[in-house]
Amino acid sequence: MVPNVTMDRQLFLRIHPDDNVLVALQDLAPGTEITFEGKHFSVLSGVKAKHKFTLEPLEAGGEVRMYGVLVGKTHIALPQGETITTQNVHHAADPFTLGERKLDWRQPNVSAFQDRTFLGYHRTNGTVGTANYWLVIPLVFCENRNVLVMKQALEEKLGYRKQSRDYEPEVDQLIRLHQAGATVEDILNADIAADREQGVGKRLFENVDGVKFLNHEMGCGGTRIDSDALCGLLAGYITHPNVAGATVLSLGCQHAQASILREEINKRDPNFDRPLYIFEQQLMGTETNLIQRALSHTFAGLMKANEQRRTPAPMSKLCIGLECGGSDGFSGISANPALGYVSDMLVTMGGSVILSEFPELCGVEQELSDRCIDAPTALRFMELMKTYNARAEADGSGFYANPSPGNIRDGLITDAIKSAGAAKKGGTSPVTAVVDYPGVANKPGLNLLCTPGNDVESTTAEVAAGANVVLFTTGLGTPTGNPIAPVIKLATNTKLFARMPDIIDINCGTIIEGTETIEQTAHRILEFVIDVASGITQPKAVQLGQDDFIPWRRGVSL
Template sequence: MPAAIAQPALLLRAGDDVAIAARDIAAGETIQPFGVTARNAIPFGHKIAVKALGAGSQVHRLGLPIGFATCAVAPGDHVHTHNLGFEPSQAEHRIGTRLSNATSLAADDIPTFQGYRRADGKAGSRNYVGVLTSVNCSSLVARMIADHFRNPDVMAAYPQVDGVIALTHKSGCSVAEGGRSMGMLRRTLGGYARHPNFCGILLVGLGCEDNQIASLMDDEGLAEGPLLRTLVMQEQGGTRASIRAGISAVEEMLAIAGQARREAVSASELMVGLQCGGSDSFSGITANPALGVAVDRLVACGGTAILSETPEIYGAESLLLERAVSQDIGERLIGLLAWWEEHTRNEPAGLDNNPSPGNKAGGLTTILEKSLGAVAKGGTTNLNDVIAYADEPVTRGLVFMDSPGFDPVSATGQVAGGANLICFTTGRGSCFGCRPAPSLKLATNTPMFERMRDDMDINCGGILDGSETLDEAGERIFHAMLATASGAPTRSELLGYGEDEFAPWHVNAWL
């Protein structure tokens, strides 16, 4: 990126076939330094052809193909859905060819955040008591229990507690024992039950569901105790009796949670989930690579970053494969992409059903183009592991977790894996939270940031106008991570987001 953006359109890499409009461009306007005249109006963030392209020619952005011209394209043409078509990924699958030799910081140089040290040694960035459900049928009871504690007068006795939250879902029955969906649901609930941002958990079931609490506890190695309680409605005596019993159990856990205090914790214990939603053409130019700089800084501290949304690396997987530290890790990533190709085969547009209408309005045309920006969130360090949905990483550094390209489902898996913070980039203005993990919202462009100040935490639009470099923005994001992990509230937390967005992934024949 140049130090300042003076020209109306950006050529991201020498040899690219298209440039990106840095502002609205009028038809007939001559675009410098390319010397082409806009043949159509080009909206902010959209693509303009800088060379002639024959029908069937590949179109390149950032040096990689993002599709093919469906008709002849002249210099100055608007390039978008009307003349740019999708083609299967052409990415090269060379594993471990560009490994990073970045060094880690010395222990004395690693910064700290103020976190909660739990009995199992993990560090949390928040101090909640959670009410989880084994099945949809116990959702009302869980919400009524949590609602009792939304009264500020009730919680005034527990100033060290961030709240009591209910995380409910739509599954737990008509799910086969031993099946993939049951395994993912139990891993997700088990991961939340162990999450360091929770001091205590109440797990509420109905009693006759497929996802029996006893089986869940056994599969996930969970044991009931003062800070992990269970309640079965059919055994308790029904709805009202269960609500009363649940409130009593939470009150006992709050007495313990209220004694927790923050202490200095090494940044090496931060685990950050990386998300992008409501993306636009600038996501891959500003917020995503700036977040990647912050991720490189976190990894140098010994921390962990989880990149997810498997369909949204399709076409750009080479950028991860070349950084995979082993052949096995690279092949596992290739295997996930092959599964997703088959999984989406009967969809009307296959994998190219993503990007969404909002993404396209922001200038993104194909999933291949969107993926280039999505991968940038992962920075430049090595890919140290590839894990299943809701699995806890067993190695630090950059890790890839399989998940759909739907933010609530993907972030739910990351938090189940232990992410104690989410960083979420957006160009269109996604409104999102993910309790118990705070979610930092990073805006890709200044107009949207100004329009949605109540929802955005950080503006990365200065990278476009030259008032900030990628490195400067990345450093600012990294320090915001530490401040947020230390208790600074995010915009989404202040607005109350984060409970409805709990969405375990289901791949189930019966739903």
């Protein structure tokens, strides 16, 4: 939730009583009259929607505060009503120290969901999957081609190829135009939209949602820290509740050894009992021998996986990953706080949520560390934040460099402004665990997972940590997903929802427009999550086959 919000539904919003800037809800022309809490002034330079302007005069070096925290300091003196930009404000954030525990929080009313269930796949280790996939994974990039060979052999024959991936009909039309003598101008102006059958062919294994083929560029040639982390990440996917079993291709001589992978699997699930087939090419000889044996074992594993059925599971078995990408100036006041309310609801019902992207927690360290359940947990969070930022600064790119050009164009001009809004996804509940990459972060309650702000790297890590559903907010539009966990996209504004309906599932712009409260939006989101977790509804990322998977190299990535 966003407490203490003061909003003029037509013009502007103040997020917190301590803020000295207002957020424009629509484009404000120079001279627009503002009346607020006894203050009467005019907008000076004009303010685009989502951008901020000063509520009071600020001296050079003066503090800019949003969400009740320091988000920047001025380069020059700014008069009342002036737009804040990268030219007149730079990133700044309050220092943080170990403080007193602040664990009191107001639990939301969850009576509408308390006795609800979703239909999931129950694993013997007590986790519940929202899907049932088979994995084919390379331990090293040298095996990527063999993984693709298996994909070409299996995907269409088993009924898992997405028609939406196939743009061959459009290419056929272009070829026909060329053969008919079309000019370059004709080609550029041609309408090549093609009719195609929707959906996929009939699946051979009805209870298996798909075979997912994961490629990456790691496993050897880098640091041992990275190859060990890769084994941990892959172990997180193999033991994930959405995975029925896995086929692993190894070359044999690489840093990421099969023995290390098995150790990482054992750490996560000592009684792991799902089918796991590991093939080492240097021992098996020919590619033909490797592929034929991998195919036969994968097919046998799919037969076993197909024996499983969805059965009811309580809401406490949901573990939701919280992500944002392509953020805009409305992210922190619509979709992100709506996710925060969903997070608090799920925590109240005994579920788990994962908040990651540590560069996007810069500026709210004090609040989050104070919410940690005990001092050691708080110190762990503070240590990870300081170490990560110091490593980034040593390479000349601290957290201050996190906002992208798109973020800045849409009003997120400092990392602290972006971070303060991004942190709203985590709600208000106590932090029950702080986990470093690529660990497991599925403890009931709010988990903090150290990852980069890079959307795909962070989502990849959250799923390895145990998220069986991911909620992803975006203000600019981000076409991404995950191979094994459904990724639900939420638009922060109605214009985006209308412009990109093929990749966005839910509109949170209703909050900005005043037609829906944060609580009402959160209830709508959670209803959608239940349908997705039960296999009733497929989010757009699943429909489009957006299977993005990027392991994090422990070098600097913001």
